[in-house]
Amino acid sequence: MNLKLLNLKCIFFLLPFLQTFSGCNNNQNKKLDLKILDTVSSDSVTYEFPEDLSDTLAYNIVDIEPKFPGSNSSFRQFLESNLNYKIATENGAPEGTYVVVLMFRVNKNGIISDIHPITNHGYGMEVEAIKAIKKSPNWIPAIKNNYRVNAYQKLPITFRVETK
Numbered sequence: 001m002n003l004k005l006l007n008l009k010c011i012f013f014l015l016p017f018l019q020t021f022s023g024c025n026n027n028q029n030k031k032l033d034l035k036i037l038d039t040v041s042s043d044s045v046t047y048e049f050p051e052d053l054s055d056t057l058a059y060n061i062v063d064i065e066p067k068f069p070g071s072n073s074s075f076r077q078f079l080e081s082n083l084n085y086k087i088a089t090e091n092g093a094p095e096g097t098y099v100v101v102l103m104f105r106v107n108k109n110g111i112i113s114d115i116h117p118i119t120n121h122g123y124g125m126e127v128e129a130i131k132a133i134k135k136s137p138n139w140i141p142a143i144k145n146n147y148r149v150n151a152y153q154k155l156p157i158t159f160r161v162e163t164k
Contacts, residue, residue: 058150064143066106083132088159093123098159100129108148110138129157
């Protein structure tokens, strides 16, 4: 087996591994761009990876999940202050309980980004939940192998529509 073929097999072996840890398996059409830099010899090719993969990667599985600063009750207070729970009723949603699930990225500095809903109940609930989370202060980042890392977080928010 020549060296060029071996190098290419190694790269194709690494691609699924890198895509898994870059969040590409979260149905998010992200790409890890690999560029051919130079042909070192006729038997090998050098590939360039992003300079700092730790800024590009986001984990789904971590040792300690990212969390809102403070206690669970402080997060509840934050949501009560920043979320319009009546939005579903105001927009004519039928009576019932609706669980809106958001997914977002908490980077290693605690900054929230890439907020998107996983559910689609409508009646303005997902939009209202996203608006509230965008107002959130920086979170405590996730920990993996004793390092702060970028991680994805899923957050359920329950809306209840009751007729009186």
